[in-house]
Amino acid sequence: MAQCVQSVQELIPDSFVPCVAALCSDEAERLTRLNHLSFAELLKPFSRLTSEVHMRDPNNQLHIIKNLKIAVSNIITQPPQHGAIRKLLNDVVSGCQPAEGLVANVITAGDYDLNISATTPWFESYRETFLQSMPASDHEFLNHYLACMLVASSGEAEPMEQFSKLSQEQHRIQHNNDYSYPKWFIPNTLKYYVLLHDMSAGDEQRAESIYEEMKQKYGTQGCYLLKINSRTSNRASDEQIPDPWSQYLQKNSVQNQLISRKGLSRSLFSATKKWFSGSKVPEKSINELKNTSGLLYPPEAPELQIRKMADLCFLVQHYDLAYSCYHTAKKDFLNDQAMLYAAGALEMAAVSAFLQPGAPRPYPAHYMDTAIQTYRDVCKNMVLAERCVLLSAEILKSQSKYSEAAALLIRLTSEDSDLRSALLLEQAAHCFINMKSPMVRKYAFHMILAGHRFSKAGQKKHALRCYCQAMQVYKGKGWSLAEDHINFTIGRQSYTLRQLDNAVSAFRHILINESKQSAAQQGAFLREYLYVYKNVSQLSPDGPFPQLPLPYINSSATRVFFGHDRRPADGEKQAATHVSLDQEYDSESSQQWRELEEQVVAVVNKGVIPSSFHPTQYCLNSYSDNSRFPLAVVEEPITVEVAFRNPLKVPLLLTDLSLLWKFQPKDINGKDNEEVRELVTGEPEMIGTEVISEFLINNEESKVARLKLFPHHIGELHILGVVYNLGTIQGSLTMDGIGALPGCHTGKYSLSMSVRGRQDLEIQGPRLNNTKEEKTSITYGPDRRLDPIITEEMPLLEVFFIHFPTELLCGEIRKAYVEFANVSKCPLTGLKVVSKRPEFFTFGGNTAVLTPLSPSASENCSAYKTVVTDSTSVCTALTSSASSVDFGIGIGSQPEVIPVPLPDTVLLPGASVQLPMWLRGPDEEGVHEINFLFYYESVKKQPKIRHRILRHTAVICTSRSLNVKATVCRSNSLEDEEGKGDNMLVFVDVENTNTSEAGVKEFHIVQVSSSSKHWKLQKSVNLSENKDAKLASREKGKFCFKVIRCNEREGATQSSEKYTFADIIFGNEQIISSASPCADFFYRSLSSELKKPQTQLSMHTEKHSVEDAVSLIQKCNKVDLNIVILWKAYVVEDSKQLILEGQHHVILHTIGKEAFSYPQKQEQPEMEPLKFFRPENTTATSRPSLEQLSNLIKTSLHYPETFNHPFHQKSLCLVPVTLLLSNCSKADVDVIVDLRHKTTSPEALEIHGSFTWLGQTQYKLQLKGQEILSLQLKACFVHTGVYNLGTPRVFAKLSDQVTVFETSQQNSMPALIIINNV
């Protein structure tokens, strides 16, 4: 139980005080009324004696009564009615609320810290009122009238007569059978005569004389002259006279109501009583009583006399005597099975025992328990039971027996009175919390139960208070259903009490909690919330938008996009993909884009990336760098994607959804306005705001909304959040199928109820982890994605692709068109495109004099520049030359960055330009994503935005076409056609690797071209009969070409970047290989080939002369011959024949080494085992390989193929043989020719055995660079037959080298000679 103002020792005597009736004359009543008081009220402040009263008990012992109090009340002749008492109690409780700003106690129990008010004044008021309004009953005498005051006024005509009238009246009330109420303690009630005199009006002399008369008649003991003043004070307002009545008046006004209500019913009741004045009704009730609670004693029964004695003793605080009397009476009653009487005696015996001074015996709690049980169960008298419980619980509390007290209180809760149950449960809860080890959870539960009962009893404030107190215990523990219940009740009660803010927050709590409620329940909660919320917002319609709890917003997932919405395709035109919110973030690709941008910026800034450079970000998300204020361009929309999630099982409908922002405009001059205006939504001339009229989020759905702003002025924009009407949809809660509809529909759903509010977008930046301070604490950086700076106008480029293919054969060349359009109001310039795959596309070289044709005109023409030739020129090469610089491939240039050849280098506002663009299918089959980054600048330099970019990702699917493999080897013949210079043979193997699914019928090789600084194709050495060079599926063709050195003249006069192109044509059309696009792609593939790491060689050369030698030797194995194979593919598609064109490149570096057109797949080595020791420094192989050396000197034997010799005439056949030695390197080479047979294997012996070289067997020679030397040898044969002359072994070393690398020059081919006999 809660703490009380009164101690139990004060409470009980005050609850049982001698009762005195007051019977006033009409005149006396009128007189007191002048002061707005009744007579009883008039006496109330003076009803307690401050002095001690002395009394002698039956044993003649002096007994002291302290603080004696009497209760004076006007005679009421009807017992108080149940309903009226109930109403009174209800009013008392609801009228007593905890004081505002009352400091609550903090109780700590276990994990819990609770704020609890220790006192419950409403309970005390209730108890006091309850005990006072107890109706008098026959089995006890405690509240029977012990005396009666007869009051008359001095102003009456016949005051003495009035007194005797009153006396008769009292007698009549007590003894006439018409009145069963009030009850009187003794038959001869003690009378007290009071003469009321108004000092302000009456004649005092007269009053004194009447008083004398009274004393003579009734004796001095029983008379009193009470002088009062009814004068209305003029100075009442400014005089502070203490008003002893004030504390009673409020309560009394309640009581007066009660009485006046009673007065209404009194006449009615007495009337009916008169008509049915037979004795049947009371008899019946007596019988009932008898049946239920045993015997009924007549009023004069001796058992009752003892009880009366006990009560009298009790009233005068003689508790010892009272206890013994009660005890005696109890025994008698129990013997007679008079249960009601027994219970009454038990109750009072227990109380007397407790109140006995010196406590001679322990408090007999079991007496109380028996009494309560009897009252409740046997007598069905809940009022008496309640009194008993209240007393006992208070006594137990005073003895710190909280557990027992709680049990007692809980036991009396019942369905018949919610108010009583509520109060008792609350007291029980306080018992739990006041225990030595506080039972917090029991406390909370009983507070909930009390709150529930309070709410049923209509005590809303108390209900709310109980729930709020209990909430402290349940909060945040995960008891979600319990929490929801509490919050719901708090919300409801707060709402009915017009505490709307509390109501909103309680309902809000239910909705945002991870709810376990059913869909229907959630729907109900939501509707209730919306309803309450609506009421709140109606109170202050102009106030700021309140925060809405739903739907959830994942702030960090917010994305911001700067720029227009883009149409992906417009007829044949396909727009650049650029950046859009539909693209998922991919760190790899964003890194690629970043690198591309850095590359182009570096090129623009002469190789250096300025420190102020930051990659352009059009789409900001949680991965992008949001530490700086993003830049947005005026008149270009800003799209914010907000990620909503509906946690509820019911759909949510947002209407009139838009962004909320703040804007600080700036002068055009860039200076801040003097007055910085902060504008919020609703200034469309500054910032236009898009509104989504309806946005539906289904149950438990995550959905994004894209909201746009249109900045029309420069300045600083801050996007604060979203504003919308929150509602749900009417009707069925299951919304299957509706989710498929897009959210933005107008009037699609009937909105049941909605409220307008906002939610802020607050994004936390990344956790900082750079400095020590940041590492040791938790700090977050800023995230400024929602705070764009609106800058001045910038040009805006749109790029469209026309006839852009999606599928290509590997190596296929296709012509497409690109349209560049400036859709802004600013001219743009400096247009460049950068791509990691420059070999994929070209805009044509600088030499190309192609005027941009319209795409339709060239539809069926070849992508190449062609010249018709006559068929006679087949097999001989047509040469031309071109410089790589013209095609953008030069020393030090970045091949990835390609300037777009705009006609005037400037694209004016609104202008557009179409340029041809050739594409070449990548050599690898599969799907290729090729990124293009278009770079452009404004003509007018902008300080904030230096450049802009546009991205495009092309997706190309390539399928296999041809595989080309080529080798170059030295030809055995030493001269070219003109009889001079070096020559080589190139073998080209072409395989059709196309799978027939692609629809390619066959490939025609139409032309083979060479491109080199030093070499050119001379003619075709046709090895196969396949003259028209057709390749069906899986067919392989072989070509052989002779290669000669270019004219020295050509090489010398032209720059080193000059390449000679030689075309060998198989058809009747020459494709000018030195022109666009053939040369473009050739150069691009060349440059991408050169980029590949193959620089081991150059690394070595610098350090050692040995390696220098190696390089020299290697160099003579080097060629720089590049072969271009041009082809046509005949494709049947939809029963139409198409001709596709393409080209493959083979880059030949090394003599004798195979080179391929397609990238060789390098076998990825298995995971290398980890090495735990440092590998020894393996000396780099500085020795040139045999193969390399063997190419140092080219040898050829010149001899007749057949030689006829008459062996019968001359047995020895001598054949002259010329050995030609040609130095392929540019260095001097020492050569040793050894003619001695080296019989290494028996097999070799068999062949060589039968001929011999004559003359000098070893020659030491020196060959200058590129020198050709002939050596005349003689071979001697003795038999006819076929011989291999290729036996001379040639050893070579570089002349200026000390180190000698000697190795034999092996002739790969046997040199056969036939010796015939004639």
Place this chain on the structure above:
Amino acid sequence: MLKTKSGSFYFVILGHHDNPAFEVEFLPAGKAEPKDDYHHLNQFIAHAALDLVDENLWLSNNIYLKIVDKFNEWFVSAFVTVSHLRFIMLYDIRQEDGIKNFFTDVYDLYIKFAVNPFYEPNSPLQSSAFDRKVRFLGKKHLLS
């Protein structure tokens, strides 16, 4: 306030902060979910019983505490593990043995889940396997 549901059970595992880590209800077969929304009351009763569980803990040597509390027609039994995790059972028909066996088996099951290094003590047990197995044990010991 309460509707009598014979043979109904409500089981909850409580963490160290009086937080429910796992909740399940067992209703007799064929008995439809009662319409009245009384679920929150289960939580209230179970939670309130904790004070008495704490009290009973010192009075008994067993980790299975028979009936610790009673509210209206509901009985409350408890089982306190060595780590002071509390199992609370609400039921309306006395069935001591079944509940005791159920507690023991759930305890075994819980230990297996609690050793999972990814399970943070006191956090809600959201494993569907755990839920399934507890339901099975409920069927076995309580509803049969």
